[in-house]
Amino acid sequence: MKIRTLIKILLLITGGLCVLSTILQNPAIELYSKPMTVPLFFMLYWFNVKKVDTLFVIVLFLCFMGDIFLLTGIENGFRYVLLSYTLCYFILFYFLFKNHKPLDYGKIDLIYLGVFFIVWTIIVYEIYAVTNEAMGDIRPFGIVYIIILYFLLIGAVFQYVNIRSPKSLWFAIAVLNFIISDTCFALDKFYVPSLELKIINSIYQLLAVFFLVKFKISSANSLKIKTQQFV
Template structure:
């Protein structure tokens, strides 16, 4: 019999209900389901590490949760605040990836002979430039935050793909998926600001964002098993 983690079941149920709330435009269902998602996925992490939690990682999850709650309360009024709280975990994730990158560099030198890496790098620069050009109605502060987001995502992508191309393991695989979902969710967040009535775009945004949490949790669980000596 397949053993299913109860926290993952709760995460899936809450996510499905949240997606349903968007489709049927039900604020009460969203208010009920959305706050369950991050705590359930964090409890999954807690059970996986058997209570030996990482403080910095836990702080990053807390920042994500605060940002999500601010969006529920009032997305327009708390836009800048939620962007800051969404951005703080990116700084922490970048720190984790930098730790990984430096550790792997001691194992062997990085090789970037794959043409795929250069194609991905070009696409990332092209995507960043076009997305920033697409944003033309934001305040100077909001635009500056988007630039910081773009830089962090670019740094995460370069380190993540370099690690994955040279050290293909479970942690690096989740790492790449995590960064990819970060990029997709942020990309579709920008789209939702100009196409608020298109629920399909919002569905892609929400699904990619929530899956990024799942990949982040699994990346860190795999990372903790692979590098138990790395403390934060």
């Protein structure tokens, strides 16, 4: 069995335990299984690219710390969660700008992007409208967090339509999964507590990091191809 296949199997097991923890409403399972996913995601990345991107490792660490702050229930933990993921998303903006290419949209592209922009703006406003009052004293942090995610998905989608490369696709999917996860978490915490929302959050949170790893692997593969072309 290839090491990468083994890592994926272990990720399925640990990820399944995290989701099972949510279903059974037993945080202790996730508290012990979630830390295992971080080195596994790193190993999946490492065995594919054979090098370390410091910023990407920081992103993995920030995602892990955000989860730990929630699971341990420390005082003001939710503020630290927002801070961890805010820093994570700022780094994703760096990856977004790093992969920027000159804009080259056709008329159909502009129509699709226009529809996406309007729909996405309405969705974000509705999420804010139903969670705004319940945020209480963390509302300023919540608003900044929502704005960051709002522009991050716009950037990711606009970049994919412009480039249409595998790495831009994986990046857009990763950002979308982060947003689905965060939206379910916000709705569960500030609007309607729901086990279903907790389960969806747990699933998409893991998928977001997995697709982010796929993005970094695709980025490394693209660089290898370009290097070989010039040799």
